[in-house]
Amino acid sequence: MEHQLVLVLDFGGQYNQLIARRVRECSVYCEVIPYHTPLHEIERRAPIGIIFTGGPNSVFAGEAPSVDPKIFELGIPVLGLCYGCQLMAQLLGGSVCSAEVKEFGKTETQFDFQSPLFKGLPVSGITWMSHNDYIDRLPAGFQSVAHTKGCPVAAMECKERRLYGMQYHPEVNHTENGVAMLRNFLYEVCGAKGDWTMGDYAKRSIETIRAQVGDGRVLLALSGGVDSSVAAALISKAVGNQLTCIFVDHGLMRKNEGDEVEAAFGGGDLNFIRINARDRFLGKLAGVEEPERKRKIIGEEFIRVFEEEAKKIGAVDFLAQGTIYPDVIESGTGDAAVIKSHHNVGGLPDYVDFKEIIEPLRLLFKDEVRRLGLELGLPDYLVWRQPFPGPGLAIRVIGEITEEKLEILRDADFIFREEIAKAGLDRDIHQYFAVITNMRSVGVMGDGRTYDYTLALRGVTTTDFMTADWARIPYEVLDRVSVRIINEVRHINRIVYDITSKPPATIEWE
Numbered sequence: 001m002e003h004q005l006v007l008v009l010d011f012g013g014q015y016n017q018l019i020a021r022r023v024r025e026c027s028v029y030c031e032v033i034p035y036h037t038p039l040h041e042i043e044r045r046a047p048i049g050i051i052f053t054g055g056p057n058s059v060f061a062g063e064a065p066s067v068d069p070k071i072f073e074l075g076i077p078v079l080g081l082c083y084g085c086q087l088m089a090q091l092l093g094g095s096v097c098s099a100e101v102k103e104f105g106k107t108e109t110q111f112d113f114q115s116p117l118f119k120g121l122p123v124s125g126i127t128w129m130s131h132n133d134y135i136d137r138l139p140a141g142f143q144s145v146a147h148t149k150g151c152p153v154a155a156m157e158c159k160e161r162r163l164y165g166m167q168y169h170p171e172v173n174h175t176e177n178g179v180a181m182l183r184n185f186l187y188e189v190c191g192a193k194g195d196w197t198m199g200d201y202a203k204r205s206i207e208t209i210r211a212q213v214g215d216g217r218v219l220l221a222l223s224g225g226v227d228s229s230v231a232a233a234l235i236s237k238a239v240g241n242q243l244t245c246i247f248v249d250h251g252l253m254r255k256n257e258g259d260e261v262e263a264a265f266g267g268g269d270l271n272f273i274r275i276n277a278r279d280r281f282l283g284k285l286a287g288v289e290e291p292e293r294k295r296k297i298i299g300e301e302f303i304r305v306f307e308e309e310a311k312k313i314g315a316v317d318f319l320a321q322g323t324i325y326p327d328v329i330e331s332g333t334g335d336a337a338v339i340k341s342h343h344n345v346g347g348l349p350d351y352v353d354f355k356e357i358i359e360p361l362r363l364l365f366k367d368e369v370r371r372l373g374l375e376l377g378l379p380d381y382l383v384w385r386q387p388f389p390g391p392g393l394a395i396r397v398i399g400e401i402t403e404e405k406l407e408i409l410r411d412a413d414f415i416f417r418e419e420i421a422k423a424g425l426d427r428d429i430h431q432y433f434a435v436i437t438n439m440r441s442v443g444v445m446g447d448g449r450t451y452d453y454t455l456a457l458r459g460v461t462t463t464d465f466m467t468a469d470w471a472r473i474p475y476e477v478l479d480r481v482s483v484r485i486i487n488e489v490r491h492i493n494r495i496v497y498d499i500t501s502k503p504p505a506t507i508e509w510e
């Protein structure tokens with residue numbers, strides 16, 4: 001069955017996939033495509049609407065990304081966001097120039113309730129702005145339908161031609177009713193029917209994987225985490241036992257985790273192989289302190305293990321991974337900055353000895369992956385597991401990794417997780433773990449002096465893991481954790497709780 005489609009034209013903005021994700025949240029299928037996609041290709045796809053994203057350029061600067069103005073004559077509704085809105089204004093004969101008052105962040109905004117964009121919504125509210133330029137003259141036939149103190153055209157429309165623009169970003173959470181505005185564009189302007197669901201995504205992915213793999217063989221990197229478990233379910237539905245899952249026990253897993261993963265996935269219908277690669281990982285990491293170097297070493301070593309296993313199985317063309325969108329964006333793709341090299345994206349070596357890499361979740365956010373997992377019938381406990389990064393405890397032992405520090409961390413982390421679960425907080429706190437810092441300090445235990453490690457506890461609440469707040473864990477729980485760790489784990493004499501959000505910090509310490 002064919003679905004209605006919305007195309008997002010990517011002009012290099014920060015939130016492009018977020019726009020797509022919001023549209024999908026409104027039950028409309030959506031894809032992001034480059035801004036220079038030929039017009040006939042766009043027409044061929046017959047979208048019910050087109051959205052232009054924001055972007056770092058100024059429309060009036062030379063070489064600014066643009067589109068064929070005939071796009072406005074296709075009779076397809078267009079919504080321009082930020083740069084996209086400015087571009088639409090300029091191409092249709094309005095003018096854009098550098099604003100005297102630049103707006104960044106939360107901005108009080110007034111809306112014209114007669115515009116379909118704001119149907120059923122309050123006449124004023126907060127929007128999220130991020131612009132240097134502004135529309136100082138509207139194109140003929142357009143009117144301004146929202147304004148702020150500093151910006152006369154915070155939104156514009158030409159109802160007859162079904163062309164709309166917003167200077168702010170409705171896709172980010174900080175814009176009040178932002179999703180409702182996008183929904184209005186989709187349902188009030190484009191005539192969306194809401195015919196797309198996670199079930200459809202699953203069906204579609206299974207078909208795509210089947211077509212891509214043919215009668216080839218796939219090796220899936222399976223960690224036992226949410227993402228790769230969902231990928232395993234999807235790929236195994238697509239190609240059955242042409243799939244082999246490889247779990248690499250790199251000696252950087254949490255307490256008992258290797259055996260738990262084996263118990264969960266081994267012995268069933270899945271071709272499952274556990275590789276003990278502890279010595280080679282720890283060997284390569286010996287003496288390394290710098291976080292990015294650790295990540296690159298781990299990324300490379302993972303791939304070498306997969307390649308070796310593929311050779312043993314013979315004729316494996318495809319490597320599959322449970323990569324999701326935040327892994328991709330933080331590793332720095334396109335114009336985005338490198339925050340940290342996720343081992344499965346930015347940490348990949350230049351040469352990978354597989355014909356193709358399959359990443360069916362690459363465009364999804366974590367909560368979408370979870371919904372997909374439920375759709376595929378995975379058990380609740382698996383779908384709601386907290387994430388655990390591929391490089392494992394390597395990025396939670398700050399500085400040099402030693403067996404001793406790993407041991408201390410495993411025991412401390414286990415107690416923390418146990419107490420959080422006992423307190424019934426394991427669903428409310430989305431990720432929580434211990435970090436062994438590279439700092440030692442003086443303490444007194446049993447009337448004697450100690451000089452031992454400081455342990456940090458981290459707990460965050462988040463939905464997409466792109467931004468996060470530190471979790472308000474009750475003091476009594478923190479207290480129990482602290483007392484138990486100090487008493488039960490040697491070489492820790494001080495415990496701190498991390499109270500920074502993301503940004504400015506990240507969730508992991510390295």
Ligand SMILES: Nc1ncnc2c1ncn2[C@@H]1O[C@H](COP(=O)(O)OP(=O)(O)OP(=O)(O)O)[C@@H](O)[C@H]1O
Nearest residue numbers: 221222223225226227228248321322387388389390
């Ligand atoms: N120990 C491992 N063995 C094999 N593959 C791994 C291992 N750790 C990570 N991977 C691969 O790297 C990908 C990214 O890891 P990541 O931790 O982000 O995802 P996950 O473990 O599947 O899910 P979660 O985020 O819930 O932990 C995984 O989906 C998997 O393909």
Ligand SMILES: O=c1[nH]c(=O)c2[nH+]cn([C@@H]3O[C@H](COP(=O)(O)O)[C@@H](O)[C@H]3O)c2[nH]1
Nearest residue numbers: 341342343387388389390391465506507508
């Ligand atoms: O598979 C992974 N490989 C990695 O290299 C990696 N680094 C961070 N993470 C996880 O991603 C989420 C965001 O983490 P940060 O705020 O630390 O970037 C959090 O859930 C982190 O645990 C990783 N996952």
Ligand SMILES: NC(=O)CC[C@H](N)C(=O)O
Nearest residue numbers: 054055082083131132133
């Ligand atoms: N976020 C954006 O799309 C910014 C558009 C343009 N670069 C400006 O500063 O106005």
Ligand SMILES: [Mg+2]
Nearest residue numbers: 225388389390
């Ligand atoms: Mg993981």
